[in-house]
Amino acid sequence: MKIRVLVSLKNGVLDPQGQTVRHALHVLGYHQIKDVRQGKVFEIELEDIDRETASRLIPEIADRVLANPIIETFSWDFID
Amino acid sequence: MKFGVVIFPGSNCDYDTYYVLKDVLNQPTLFLWHKDRDLKGVDCVVLPGGFSYGDYLRSGAIARFSPIMKEIIKFAQKGGLVLGICNGFQILLESGLLEGAMLRNKNLKFLCQHVWIRVENNKTPFTRKARAGEVLKIPIAHFDGNYYAPRETLERLKRNGQIIFRYCTENGEINEEANVNGSVENIAGICNASGNVLGLMPHPERAAEAILGSSDGLIIFKSILDIS
Numbered sequence: 001m002k003i004r005v006l007v008s009l010k011n012g013v014l015d016p017q018g019q020t021v022r023h024a025l026h027v028l029g030y031h032q033i034k035d036v037r038q039g040k041v042f043e044i045e046l047e048d049i050d051r052e053t054a055s056r057l058i059p060e061i062a063d064r065v066l067a068n069p070i071i072e073t074f075s076w077d078f079i080d
Numbered sequence: 081m082k083f084g085v086v087i088f089p090g091s092n093c094d095y096d097t098y099y100v101l102k103d104v105l106n107q108p109t110l111f112l113w114h115k116d117r118d119l120k121g122v123d124c125v126v127l128p129g130g131f132s133y134g135d136y137l138r139s140g141a142i143a144r145f146s147p148i149m150k151e152i153i154k155f156a157q158k159g160g161l162v163l164g165i166c167n168g169f170q171i172l173l174e175s176g177l178l179e180g181a182m183l184r185n186k187n188l189k190f191l192c193q194h195v196w197i198r199v200e201n202n203k204t205p206f207t208r209k210a211r212a213g214e215v216l217k218i219p220i221a222h223f224d225g226n227y228y229a230p231r232e233t234l235e236r237l238k239r240n241g242q243i244i245f246r247y248c249t250e251n252g253e254i255n256e257e258a259n260v261n262g263s264v265e266n267i268a269g270i271c272n273a274s275g276n277v278l279g280l281m282p283h284p285e286r287a288a289e290a291i292l293g294s295s296d297g298l299i300i301f302k303s304i305l306d307i308s
Contacts, residue, residue, distance in 0.1 A: 070181040
C-alpha cells in the first residue's frame with residue numbers, strides 16, 4: 001500500500017522559496033504565474049495494515065512528524 | 081553550577097559551548113549524548129548549535145524525538161534551566177518547550193555575521209546581568225532563523241514578557257533593516273512562560289572572549305551563574 005502526503009505552508013505564512021521561484025518564472029517570461037507556494041511530498045509505503053487503520057495512522061504521523069502544525073498543513077491520498 | 085551540553089548527530093557548536101563553560105567560566109561541564117536517558121545531575125542543559133540530523137525534514141524536527149529530549153522536557157517542566165542556541169532553539173520550538181516555528185531566512189541566504197540584539201526583558205535567569213535595553217553584539221550563523229508565531233501567540237509572548245532579544249541596530253533601534261532574517265517583530269530569542277527555558281538564534285558562545293570580536297555573549301552565561 002502506498003500513500004502520498006503533501007505538506008504545504010499555511011495561507012498567510014511567508015514562503016520566501018515560493019516567491020523566489022515565482023520571480024524566476026517571471027524573469028523567464030511566464031507572466032501568467034500569479035503565485036507559487038513550495039511544499040514537500042512524502043511517498044510512504046506501508047505493509048501489514050488495512051486501509052481503515054492506515055487512514056487513522058497517516059494523519060497522526062503527518063501531524064506529529066511530517067508537518068509542523070504551527071506553519072504547515074497537510075493532505076494525503078492512497079496512490080497504490 | 082553543573083552544565084550539560086547535548087550532542088546530537090550533526091551538532092557542531094558543542095565543543096565551543098563546552099569550552100566557554102569549562103575553560104572560560106571554570107564550571108563543571110559534561111557532554112550529554114542524544115541517546116542518553118539520564119541528565120547526570122546537571123543544573124543547566126545547553127542545546128548547542130549545528131545541523132542536527134542534517135536539518136532533514138525541518139531544522140530540529142528529528143532531534144526532538146531523541147531519547148535525551150524526553151528527559152529534557154521533564155527537567156524543563158520541573159523548572160530546570162534549558163538554553164537552546166541556534167539549532168538548539170529550533171529543537172526547543174519543534175519539541176514544544178517554546179512556542180512558534182522557524183521559516184527560511186527572508187533573503188534565502190545562509191547568514192553568518194555579527195548582529196546586534198537588544199535585551200527586552202532582563203528579569204530572567206538568562207539576562208539578569210544585563211541592563212534593560214542593553215545592546216549586545218553576538219554573531220548569527222543560520223539558514224532557518226526567520227521566527228514566526230501566529231498573532232495570538234505573539235500577543236501572549238508580549239504580554240508575558242517572553243520576548244527576550246530582538247534584532248536591532250548598533251544603537252538599539254528596532255527596524256526592518258536590522259531584522260536580518262525577517263523574523264516577526266525582530267524576534268531573536270524567547271523564553272517559556274515560567275522563564276526557565278530560553279532559545280535564541282545568535283551564538284553567545286562565539287562571543288565569549290574579546291579576541292573573537294566580542295565578549296557580550298558572556299552576559300547570558302554569567303546571568304545563569306548569577307556572577308558579574
